[in-house]
Amino acid sequence: MSGRGRGAARPGASARCSRRDALRALAASIAAAAAGAPGCARRSPDGRLAASLWFAYGGKNREVLLSLVDRFHREQGRYRIEAVYQGDYFEALAKLRTALAARAAPALTHVVGEVVPYLAEAGALEPLSRFVDAGPAGDLDVVEALGQSGTFVGGGERPLVCLPFNRSTPIAYYNRDVFRELGLSPPSTWDELRGVASRLVVRDGGATRRWGFECPIDWWFWAALVGQAGGEILSPDGAPAFGGEAGVRALRFWQALVHEDRTMKPPPGRDYNAWQVTNTDFLAGRVAMIWTSTAFLRYLEENAAQAGAGRFEVGAAPLPRDVRASVPTGGTMFVMPRGAAPAAQEAAFAFLRWMMQPEQANAWATRTGYMPVSRRGLEALTRGGYYAAHPNDRVAVDQLAHAAPWPWSPDLFRVQREAVQPRLEEAVLAPRDAAETLSEAVRAARER
Numbered sequence: 445m446s447g448r449g450r451g452a453a454r455p456g457a458s459a460r461c462s463r464r465d466a467l468r469a470l471a472a473s474i475a476a477a478a479a480g481a482p483g484c485a486r487r488s489p490d491g492r493l494a495a496s497l498w499f500a501y502g503g504k505n506r507e508v509l510l511s512l513v514d515r516f517h518r519e520q521g522r523y524r525i526e527a528v529y530q531g532d533y534f535e536a537l538a539k540l541r542t543a544l545a546a547r548a549a550p551a552l553t554h555v556v557g558e559v560v561p562y563l564a565e566a567g568a569l570e571p572l573s574r575f576v577d578a579g580p581a582g583d584l585d586v587v588e589a590l591g592q593s594g595t596f597v598g599g600g601e602r603p604l605v606c607l608p609f610n611r612s613t614p615i616a617y618y619n620r621d622v623f624r625e626l627g628l629s630p631p632s633t634w635d636e637l638r639g640v641a642s643r644l645v646v647r648d649g650g651a652t653r654r655w656g657f658e659c660p661i662d663w664w665f666w667a668a669l670v671g672q673a674g675g676e677i678l679s680p681d682g683a684p685a686f687g688g689e690a691g692v693r694a695l696r697f698w699q700a701l702v703h704e705d706r707t708m709k710p711p712p713g714r715d716y717n718a719w720q721v722t723n724t725d726f727l728a729g730r731v732a733m734i735w736t737s738t739a740f741l742r743y744l745e746e747n748a749a750q751a752g753a754g755r756f757e758v759g760a761a762p763l764p765r766d767v768r769a770s771v772p773t774g775g776t777m778f779v780m781p782r783g784a785a786p787a788a789q790e791a792a793f794a795f796l797r798w799m800m801q802p803e804q805a806n807a808w809a810t811r812t813g814y815m816p817v818s819r820r821g822l823e824a825l826t827r828g829g830y831y832a833a834h835p836n837d838r839v840a841v842d843q844l845a846h847a848a849p850w851p852w853s854p855d856l857f858r859v860q861r862e863a864v865q866p867r868l869e870e871a872v873l874a875p876r877d878a879a880e881t882l883s884e885a886v887r888a889a890r891e892r
Contacts, residue, residue, distance in 0.1 A: 486788065492524040495784070495791035496550035499527055500536035500776070504743060505610070508811045516798055523791040525552075533776065540781070544568060549781035552792035554609045557595055557777055558850060558857045565854040569605040570780040575793040576604065584800045585819045589844040595773055596852040606777035607800060608817040610739065610808070613771045613840045613847065614668050616764070617726060617744055618733040620757040622654075630733075630761035634672070634697060637764050641707035644732040655709035657701060658725055659735040660718040661869045663860050664774055668735075668763055669694035671770025671848045678851045684859055684889035686882045693766070695871055695878035702872060710873055729754065735763065737774060738840035741813025745836065760836035762843050769846040775814060815840050855889070863889035 488494040499509055506529065513527050530536035533556050543549040555563065563569050576584055590608040593600030618630055622644065631637040641656030659665050667677050675690025687694060701708035709731055711721035723740055725731045727747050741760065748758045763771055778796055780789060798804060802821030809816040810830065816822045822841065825831060831838040850856060863885045871881040 488524040492522060493787045493791040494524045494526055495552060495788040497525050497527045498530045498536060498550045498553040500530055500533050505812050512804060516795055523794050525795045547783055549783050551784035551788040552780055554776040554778050558860055560606050560777055561852045562854040562857050564605045568781055570782050572604045579797060586817050587819050587822055589847050590817050595849060597849050598852055606779050607796060609778045610775040610814045611773060611817055612737045612739045612775040612814055613773055613843045614665055614735055614763060615738050615839050616735055616761045618759045620759040622732045631764045633764050634766045638705055642705060645707050655731040656707035657733050658709045658711060658722050658731040660711055660722055661872050663865045664772060665735055666694055666868055667772045669697060672766040674767040678853060684886045686885055691882050692878045698872045699875045703875060738813050741836055760839045762839055770848050771843050771846055773847050859889045
């Protein structure tokens with residue numbers, strides 16, 4: 445997904461309409477797909493029942509997933525999973541919309557958590573309870589904060605439509621070597637963050653050779669700031685709140701770091717463009733402390749050992765608090781779109797059940813940096829000393845004690861993508877008045 449340059453104008457009415465039209469088209473295509481007849485059963489060339497799995501990432505995470513798919517095939521002979529890469533999360537969602545309209549959706553895929561209520565309320569997702577009930581009692585013993593019941597307000601009271609896959613929280617990463625040299629500890633409060641970031645900056649005349657802090661100007665990290673300031677993004681019924689004064693305080697905190705302190709390097713671009721710039725700056729030594737997802741833990745640790753600016757040790761820490769500690773959960777949930785043949789659904793859920801088991805859940809987590817979604821698996825890692833040997837991995841797990849659930853609102857994803865995200869970058873970089881920006885976002889969120 446292409447990024448938007450710094451200082452670009454706010455999206456106009458036509459852009460807002462096109463986003464609304466796209467979401468309405470998604471709703472229409474979902475309704476049509478849900479009403480369609482199931483597809484035909486397929487068998488792979490070796491005679492196994494086949495099911496398609498669409499996935500949405502590349503690099504190391506792709507390698508790990510495909511290795512698990514291969515292991516699933518080796519361990520049993522009845523099912524075959526055909527894994528197909530579909531781009532990043534948002535590209536994959538657009539392709540899912542097209543597939544739903546064509547009644548050609550995969551038997552299994554994964555989507556960002558914020559879009560699950562929308563898909564569920566539109567009737568596009570297969571309820572999972574009949575598959576779960578057919579298995580051993582307690583078979584899917586997922587970590588509650590990462591499953592449907594903990595990810596969404598009231599999620600446990602609704603029909604089960606999703607299971608956790610690559611789940612994450614934002615965490616802080618820092619260059620341990622630089623911190624040791626300066627005698628610094630990771631900041632635990634916003635005030636400490638400002639002070640530590642100032643100590644980390646290295647300037648050469650008018651140029652900044654090393655920034656103290658960097659963070660993508662993104663909805664997810666802003667949601668963390670709003671929670672830390674004591675606010676809520678949406679009210680429990682899904683009405684746009686955007687934190688009230690806490691939301692304004694969160695935006696002003698970013699503005700202060702960029703414009704007053706001049707310690708935060710704002711990465712250019714949108715979505716994962718900005719996330720990749722942040723990672724690259726950290727590995728190249730252009731910034732000493734960043735916020736990004738636990739998803740990048742293994743990538744950052746491995747590449748810091750051969751970074752261009754010199755090898756260094758990566759440290760991880762919880763996000764600092766303001767009036768309280770708070771983080772959103774992120775990543776994706778496994779879902780089964782409606783419309784697949786019963787045999788394909790059988791194969792898809794067999795793989796899904798297998799992925800929820802401790803061995804697979806832990807293999808995924810320890811090889812990528814995402815969190816283990818199996819409660820028994822998490823307990824086994826703890827008992828076996830894994831977290832004692834890999835303290836960076838423990839940070840995101842410990843932060844689950846402060847995870848803020850999302851409201852179960854079909855508007856949640858639209859509010860994120862249409863009302864808030866397009867305004868954040870300009871609000872921080874221009875800068876625009878924070879209160880005015882959020883008032884405008886509330887008005888946009890109320891539009892249908």
